[in-house]
Amino acid sequence: MSLIASDLSVGRGGRPLLEGVEFSVAKGTALVLRGANGIGKTTLLRTLASLQEPLAGRIEVPREDLIYASHADGVKAALSVEENLAFWAEIYGRPLDGAVFTTFDLEDLRGRLAGTLSAGQKRRLGLARLGVAGRQVWLLDEPTVSLDRASVAAFEAVLRAHLASGGSAVIATHIDLLGEADVLELEPFRAAVVPETADEAFL
Ligand SMILES: Nc1ncnc2c1ncn2[C@@H]1O[C@H](COP(=O)(O)OP(=O)(O)OP(=O)(O)O)[C@@H](O)[C@H]1O
Secondary structure (H helix, E strand, O other): OOEEEEEEEEEEOOEEEEEEEEEEEOOOOEEEEEOOOOOOHHHHHHHHOOOOOOOEEEEEOOHHHEEEEOOOOOOOOOOEHHHHHHHHHHHOOOOOOOHHHHHOOOHHHOOOEHHHOOHHHHHHHHHHHHHHHOOOEEEEEOOOOOOOHHHHHHHHHHHHHHHHOOOEEEEEOOOOOOOOOEEEEOHHHEOOOOOOOOOOOOO
């Protein structure tokens, strides 16, 4: 197993959002998180990524196996596409494999300042960090936002190759990505709303 969540509760701003979440993700497989806007998909991913503490429960995953791709692309606007990838390669202590430019369709944009990229190009650059980092467990928050159909298909192929090589992924997405992946519906884990109570007013 590459990631196990047991009786996990997560919240935002001191308010519980999801309670008793249970799942495991085996090597070579992906889990798709589904749920309405605001249910807590991002919060769950942030918790899995150790960016915030769980309210309760346990997460089992080696920290060094993880990489989190958030809504924000994490792109440095003042650096070129190639410099961005070289920067990340250094951060992750890996050689920069030139194949990543082809995989994420960035070959023609190598020298471009990242700040001048279109939203979809910027997203491809942000996702290319996954190809550079060499991490086993990908935590992906709406990875296909801004991507055109061809880019979505290309990213799906990247995901499949990652899984085929023994990697795994947890993906929050509203689109039908990786049709064969397990799906976790979060609605049953929605935390009960605790009604606000008030004492009698001082009159
Ligand atoms: N920094 C914050 N402080 C307080 N509450 C927050 C904060 N960020 C998000 N929230 C709230 O936490 C709840 C869960 O948000 P989250 O982003 O995890 O949902 P989501 O399922 O990913 O939604 P979406 O499908 O819209 O991306 C929402 O009600 C949101 O308004």
